[in-house]
Amino acid sequence: MNLRYQKRTGLRTRGLFFITAAIVVLIVAGIYIKDQVLPSTKHVKPDFHGMAKPIFVAGELQKASAIGTKEGIKLPLAVVQKNIDSTIRYEKKTKTIIMATHEKLIHFKTDELTGRVNSKPFELFFTAEQVKGSLYLPIAPLMELYGLQVKEDPSTGTVTLFKSGDQVQMAKTVKLKKEDKTIPLRVGPSIHKPIVHDVKQGEDLRIWKDLDGWYKVQLENGIVGFLEDSDVEMGEQITIEQVPASNENPAKKIDGPINLIWEAVYNKATDVSKIGPLPGVNVVSPTWFSLLDGNGNVQSKADTAYVKWAHENDMQVWALFSNSFEPKLTTEALSTFDRRFQMIQQVMSYAQIYRLDGINIDFENIYTKDKENFTQFVRELTPMLRAQGLIVSVDVTPKSNSEMWSAFLDRKSLGELVDYMMVMSYDEHWASSPRAGSVSSLPWAENAMRKIIEEDQVPASKLLLGIPLYTRIWTETPTGGKTKVSSKTAGMKAIQELIQEKQLKPKFDEATGQNYVEYEEDGAKRRIWIEDQTSLQARVELAEELGLAGTASWTRSFALPEAWEVLAR
Numbered sequence: 001m002n003l004r005y006q007k008r009t010g011l012r013t014r015g016l017f018f019i020t021a022a023i024v025v026l027i028v029a030g031i032y033i034k035d036q037v038l039p040s041t042k043h044v045k046p047d048f049h050g051m052a053k054p055i056f057v058a059g060e061l062q063k064a065s066a067i068g069t070k071e072g073i074k075l076p077l078a079v080v081q082k083n084i085d086s087t088i089r090y091e092k093k094t095k096t097i098i099m100a101t102h103e104k105l106i107h108f109k110t111d112e113l114t115g116r117v118n119s120k121p122f123e124l125f126f127t128a129e130q131v132k133g134s135l136y137l138p139i140a141p142l143m144e145l146y147g148l149q150v151k152e153d154p155s156t157g158t159v160t161l162f163k164s165g166d167q168v169q170m171a172k173t174v175k176l177k178k179e180d181k182t183i184p185l186r187v188g189p190s191i192h193k194p195i196v197h198d199v200k201q202g203e204d205l206r207i208w209k210d211l212d213g214w215y216k217v218q219l220e221n222g223i224v225g226f227l228e229d230s231d232v233e234m235g236e237q238i239t240i241e242q243v244p245a246s247n248e249n250p251a252k253k254i255d256g257p258i259n260l261i262w263e264a265v266y267n268k269a270t271d272v273s274k275i276g277p278l279p280g281v282n283v284v285s286p287t288w289f290s291l292l293d294g295n296g297n298v299q300s301k302a303d304t305a306y307v308k309w310a311h312e313n314d315m316q317v318w319a320l321f322s323n324s325f326e327p328k329l330t331t332e333a334l335s336t337f338d339r340r341f342q343m344i345q346q347v348m349s350y351a352q353i354y355r356l357d358g359i360n361i362d363f364e365n366i367y368t369k370d371k372e373n374f375t376q377f378v379r380e381l382t383p384m385l386r387a388q389g390l391i392v393s394v395d396v397t398p399k400s401n402s403e404m405w406s407a408f409l410d411r412k413s414l415g416e417l418v419d420y421m422m423v424m425s426y427d428e429h430w431a432s433s434p435r436a437g438s439v440s441s442l443p444w445a446e447n448a449m450r451k452i453i454e455e456d457q458v459p460a461s462k463l464l465l466g467i468p469l470y471t472r473i474w475t476e477t478p479t480g481g482k483t484k485v486s487s488k489t490a491g492m493k494a495i496q497e498l499i500q501e502k503q504l505k506p507k508f509d510e511a512t513g514q515n516y517v518e519y520e521e522d523g524a525k526r527r528i529w530i531e532d533q534t535s536l537q538a539r540v541e542l543a544e545e546l547g548l549a550g551t552a553s554w555t556r557s558f559a560l561p562e563a564w565e566v567l568a569r
Helices: 002-037 077-083 139-146 304-313 327-334 339-355 370-389 404-409 411-417 442-455 492-501 533-546 560-569
Strands: 055-057 075-076 087-093 094-101 107-110 115-118 122-123 129-131 133-139 148-153 159-162 167-173 184-185 196-200 204-210 214-217 224-228 232-241 258-263 283-286 289-291 299-300 318-320 358-362 390-397 420-423 463-468 469-481 482-491 506-510 512-522 524-530 550-555
Touching: 055 077, 075 077, 077 133, 087 463, 094 122, 094 139, 094 370, 107 139, 107 370, 115 139, 122 224, 133 139, 139 148, 139 442, 148 442, 196 224, 204 232, 204 289, 232 560, 283 304, 289 339, 299 339, 299 370, 304 318, 318 390, 327 370, 339 370, 358 370, 370 390, 370 404, 370 411, 390 411, 411 420, 442 463, 442 533, 463 533, 469 492, 482 492, 492 524, 512 533, 550 560
Parallel strands: 055 159, 258 283, 258 550, 283 318, 289 318, 318 358, 358 390, 390 420, 420 463, 463 550
Antiparallel strands: 075 133, 087 094, 094 107, 107 115, 115 122, 129 133, 148 159, 167 204, 167 232, 184 196, 184 224, 204 214, 214 224, 289 299, 469 482, 469 524, 506 512, 512 524
């Protein structure tokens, strides 16, 4: 009896187990079908991360919210820098916001309703303001300078930004047989993702990304989500209107290669009556302007007679502006917008008074800490000069590890800002070099140019090859078992006279691409790597081979007349 009971109980227990297991399997299968097979019908609200006025750029939600509404919308500086112009600058010390493009410089202060576009005032209806440690910019100057378009939707609070030149693919949702049926906009590219919005048939939208069978889209109300490609009908592609270029004062362009010479001006004006013919030279750059003090005042040695002479001889005048090679003054003058603007205004005034065609910026011997401020100065200066129809150029050294003479130069950014960049491809062996050598061997000069083209991506069409019209007479003197090295700078004429006087016979040096002589005198060895027609011809050919804009030679007073004939080719 007990045995039969136990058997019946065991069978009943096993039956319950299988029934329970079957129910569990059915439940799991149901969940799987619901979650992995059937489309999700769950609805969720748009996730704006708690922001009242979320900002979208190309379908991407930004990390900070806008404030204000309609014309009074203000955007966080961080969002503007990330998406519109990373170089927009706010100086806390002077409370100045600075925006610069190729042709315009806008600047205004956070607590003022008046700013300036280049030299002209403009009115703001809303000020920039600080909110919880973040700076917010009014949209008016951004629309003026960058052609920014802003679309606000009052129902969702979204603010969508469109940048000048953006390509936007427009589309609509398809029409269905059931006219009242909506199309689910999902939070992700899967039918199992929740629905963030029910989209009406034929509703306008923008496509921001094409995924595998899905589109990332944005509705007119600003909500972003994903639609299956079968639910989308493509429309036209529109281009956000670009800011028109200003042609008020176009710069005078140089026809053909630029053949520039620097004119070193020291204590007195250049006597143009003593300058002979300069065949082929189409630009002169006299060293007229220099930084006077840390407040940004500029000293001038400009000369109307020189400008008149140059223009009468079909040469443009790109006056040189230097920092006097004074690092401390430079730090002070670059430190604030007000001081930089002081320099800009004075240079502009001189350029107008003397009817100049361009400005050549020659800032050297600068602390690396001032790298960003120097680039910013050039960024602010260039649109102001272009507004006056001036050509802007900057001098740079070949790339090296020298802090004061090379490391402070952001050649890539400078190349984007200026019209031309002169590479001072000389002083390979400088005056106090511990080793005698060429001022500029051809392989070294070529390498200097290629580095800037390849590493800094400065177009060859903007670069001018620096050419030395001088050399150094090196003296190697044995002293206490060692060799003392010294040098003396000499122009082309002085070297030719020395060669004739001592009846020297130069030999071509394959390693440098130059003629070379050496001789003994007063118990020392004299060595000269000669700058002459042979080396000048090779430099002109190098500029042509690299597709450069031209050449820039230092300095006119060092040259022999035959140098101009070679450079003119």
